Amino acid sequence: MLNSPRQNKFILEYLKDLNATKAAERAGYKQPHVQGSQLLAKSDIKAEIDAELKARSERLKLDSDWVIRRLEEEANNYKSSPSARIRALELIGKHLGSFEPEKVQVSYSGSFFADI
Numbered sequence: 001m002l003n004s005p006r007q008n009k010f011i012l013e014y015l016k017d018l019n020a021t022k023a024a025e026r027a028g029y030k031q032p033h034v035q036g037s038q039l040l041a042k043s044d045i046k047a048e049i050d051a052e053l054k055a056r057s058e059r060l061k062l063d064s065d066w067v068i069r070r071l072e073e074e075a076n077n078y079k080s081s082p083s084a085r086i087r088a089l090e091l092i093g094k095h096l097g098s099f100e101p102e103k104v105q106v107s108y109s110g111s112f113f114a115d116i
Helices: 005-017 020-026 032-041 043-060 064-076 082-096
Strands: none
Touching: 005 020, 005 032, 005 043, 020 032, 032 043, 064 082
16 A cells, blocks of 8 residues: 555654654644654554664664663763763663562452442
C-alpha cells in the first residue's frame, strides 16, 4: 500500500527523534498527540520505519552490543566523572534486568470474606 505524502513526511520526521507526537506535528497533522500513535499503529508505516531503522543500524554498524561496549568503557574510565561512571553502570544494569523486582506468585485455595 502506498503512503500519502503526509505519511511519508511523518516517517521521515519520526526517524529524526523517534517521537510520534512531534513527528506528526512537523508533518502537519491537526491533532498530533492522537494521530502520531495512530500512524505508528498502521502496519505499513510501522514496517517502513522498522526497515529504515534496521538499515540505519547496519549502515552505522550500531547495535546493542556496541552500546554496551561503550558503556563498559565509560564505567571503567577513571578519567570520567564519578556521576558518568555510575550512570553507565546503571544503564548496563537496566539492560541486564538487574533492577527488576523478582515476581512472586501467591495462590490461596481457601475462601475469603470481607465486610465492606
